Amino acid sequence: MAQLQKLETKVAMKSPEKIAAFFRDSFTSFPQLVPDVVKTAEVMGGGHKAAGPGSVLLLQYSFPGTPLMSVKLKWEEEAMEEAGDGKKSCLFTVIEGEVLEMYKSYSLKIEMDSDAGLSGWTNEYELANPNVAPPHDYIEACKLLAKACDKYC
Incomplete structure (x- = not known):
């Protein structure tokens, strides 16, 4: 039986909380933020805002x-720590796309710690077969997004 694996990175940022705001309010601007990777971005439905928990x-x-690939993500949750410590997190699960040909399951959790000036990106996945490589390209894309959010948002 295969098991879930994780690939993680942390990125120093001036304003890590901007990531959640970007996903919520400006998701369709993704191609302008990281045009070398993202070609189109669309909110398919769900939450009560432009995007948010429940959105696809x-x-x-x-x-x-x-080649050009596509992925549908479901925004599972957005949480703010109760202690007022400046921490926030978002969880996304892949529900469709080429990534599921390589990985049986795939999710992305973004943790934003404003006090520490860090964003943490955890890619959790289960390999479809032992010949599939870990998702290093996806981790690199996470780093690009974090840096672009910090610079442009």
């Missing part, structure tokens, strides 16, 4: 040397 998000993307 569609991205078309490519990494250097790969």
